[in-house]
Amino acid sequence: MMRKKHFNCRDSQSVHTLLNGKHQEHVLFYQPYTSDQELMIVLQTPVMKSNMENYAKQLVFVDTTHCVNQYSFPLFTLVVRDDHGRGVPVAYAIVSNESQKTLETVLGIVCEHFPTSPRAFMVDKDFAEINALQKVFPESAILLCWYHVLQAVNRWLSKSESGVxxxxxxxxxNEIISFFGKLKACTSEEDFKATSAEFCQTFKQNPYWPHVV
Structure with missing residues (x-):
């Protein structure tokens, strides 16, 4: 049923027709997928642009959703928080891989439409994503999502190489996780550094210390 709604039996041609048709004004960048180049699609509607201009000066969230189509291409969504505390998208990007080079290209396109560099971006622990953001937005801080931080810590502690x-x-x-809770509760960089030092001092005397830090 869905296939009947396509513009062409070839998906690549359908995408080309769609992005060059009535939705063309919403396309910031389009690079077709070929044997020599990756697919890159960057989209932004007028409403998204307005939200970017109004709310993207402080914090921008970067969310990745995998396997959004039959080719398992990821969807990147840049999200800001509006006056009502709701998350609203300011740009979408569909790419055929998540390499740093690809992300730098996509973010470079989006960067041209920011009114100013955001104070910070919040991301998960993907290093290609972090490195690309640091390259394109050198003036912006990079914050890690607390959920992904705890997820990474728990996964590491459950492995034999952690020593615990x-x-x-x-x-x-549990003691280690408890200290991460203290780190989360810090309200300043100075407080965070002090708590980090306390963490190091507490576990430095334990035999499994080399595995923890």
Whole structure:
């Protein structure tokens, strides 16, 4: 049923027709997928542009959704918070890979439409994404999403190389996680550094210290 709504039996041609048709004004950048180049589509509607101009000066969230089509291409969404505290998108990007080079190109296009460099971007722990943002927005700080930080810590602590995996080390893992909760509660950089130093001092005397830090 969905296939009948396509402009062409070839998906690449359907995309080309769609992006060069009535939605062309919403396309900031389009690079077709070929054997020699990656697919890159960057979209922004007038409403998105307005939200970017009004709310993107402070914090911009970067969200990645994988496998949005049959080719498993990721969708990148840049999101800001409006006056009502709601997250609203300011740009979409569909790409055929998540390499730093591809992300730098996409972010470079989006960068041209920001009124000024945001104070900070909040991302997950993807290093290609972080490196691309630092290259394109050198004046913006990079913040890690707390959910992904805790997820990474828990996954690491559950591995044998952490030195604190298994049921016998449950209390040790809980102590480490508890300190990360203290780090989250810090309200200033100075407080964060002090708590980090306390963390190091606390676990430095433990035999599993080399595995933790």
């Amino acid at each position: 995996h298994g049921l016998s080390n449950t209390q040790k893992r």
